[in-house]
Amino acid sequence: MIAAVVRHIGSFRIEQVPDPVPAAGEVRVKVAVAGLCRTDLKLIEVGHRDLVLPRIPAEEVTGTVDALGPGTHHDWLGKRVYVYPGVSCGACPPCLARAGNLCAQMRIMGFHRDGGFAAYVTTPAASLIELAPDLDFESAVFAEPLSCCLNALELARLSCGERLGVWGAGPAGTLMARAGTARGAISFVMESDPRRCLLAGGQQALPEGITLDVAVPAVGAPEAYHDALHKLAPRGRLVLFSGLAPAAACQSVDFNALHYQERTLVGAYGCSYRHGVAALALIRSGQVKVADLISHRLPLSQLEQGLELVRQRAGMKILVYP
């Protein structure tokens, strides 16, 4: 099959590789759509904590089950699916606490295992979520980034009627704002690009003097974290959702700004299987609209052009078709 393969940090190549064979308990999925995410650009250009080389990237995948490994239930054959990208042990304390994303054995598709910039991926049947007949592959692929937003908002204990502020109206920030609105919050978006601001659902920027119950920088910029911290209301929560470059990750924080106002810092990374189920339900019901976020549809052979669009922030969501 044709696949995009990263052999060394800094580059990738479109190559012919052997078709993957599903192991026991696994299925092979014929990829319909793979979402291109800023993380893919990051892992190709500078690497990632969880990346093991050589690797086929892409953790946002929908498609059709076309082969089964030994012992996999035959009902899966031919099913249209979303692939939850994580595989966790299911038995450790984080797994038992329904936080499989924190499992020490976690293996993420596109990082530890091969992902969707290829004609086929293999995955444990336990990672599959079947798509409802009225849910298309393109909309369903947004379940991965939306799942990460739902995990973050859950950890931030966002509740109905609260004010949510999101820094950055790229695809992730926009989904975060929309997810917050779907959860009954009032969402504000901090974004200097007016086109992106409009796409983010027409939410206004935060008016002067208004504070936030939950603030989420969805850009990897330390200034956004500082700005967000100082916009928090008493008992407000600042969500550390975007990873920072290692050199920028150690920032000085005014801890008294937390102490006197009883504010909280909340870490959030990735998502669990159940967030995929919730995300697909929000997309299917229309509570979180996604179709208008698609700016480009590219064949796998044009992945480099897609990465350049991400680099230049020239698109919104870019979908890749193997």
Ligand SMILES: [Zn+2]
């Ligand atoms: Zn575990």
